[in-house]
Amino acid sequence: MAARSSDDDLPRCAVVVPIRSFTRAKGRLAGALDIDARRALVHDLAARALDAAAGHAVVVVTSDPEVAEFAEHRSVAAIADPGSLDRAAAAGREWARTHDCERVAILHADLPFVTDVDALVAPGRGAVAILVPDHRGDGTPALSVPVDAPFVFAYGPGSFARHRAHAAAAGLEARVVHDAALGFDIDLPSDLAAFQRDVVDRTATATNPLAQERGPRP
Secondary structure, eight states, rough: OOOOOOOOTTTEEEEEEEOOSSSSSSSGGTTOOHHHHHHHHHHHHHHHHHHHTTEEEEEOOOOOOHHHHHHHHHHEEEOOSSSSSSHHHHHHHHHHHHOSSSSSEEEEEOOOOEEEEEEHHTTSSSSEEEEEEEETOOOEEEEEEEEEOOOOOOTTTTTHHHHHHHHHHHEEEEEEOOOOHHHHOOHHHHHHHHHHHHHHHHHOOOOOTTTTOOOOOO
């Protein structure tokens, strides 16, 4: 995909979306959703991520044939998953470098409210790491860094604190962006329940203007 060209001050940014599998993802939701429902959810969330990244160079990192076919159907590049999220992010950064991108954003594919990635591109060409903490302040569902910065990806529990430290070690300003749409991910049954409540509330508001909105509004 071509990069956005509406603002000459913005760098060309690649968006890396790691998607290991539609069928094996979100095992922690097994008590709330059966395997078919989990697959449908993961597929829908992945589509939202790619929609949000539209207008930028986008690459899906996967070794799953179904996901690769999904990316091809969306006219999105796909590269092999090297086996861990850290290595997938690094592989995506290398793809970004070889495609003449100045920044790289790593966007997780489980963000039900995401609509765009503008916050990840906003720093322009500065030596800035944009870090979006999840709604618990623990994980990092979205981040972006200059493609040539020696930034070390460190996903897993507590990744947000590690990424702040690694940004400093790489000589980057760590800019924390609290963004409800980029920061709300579905990992646990409680996340799924909050998302489902929000869907119900949105529907009620759409059909009844007097309905009160509730839920984790982004």
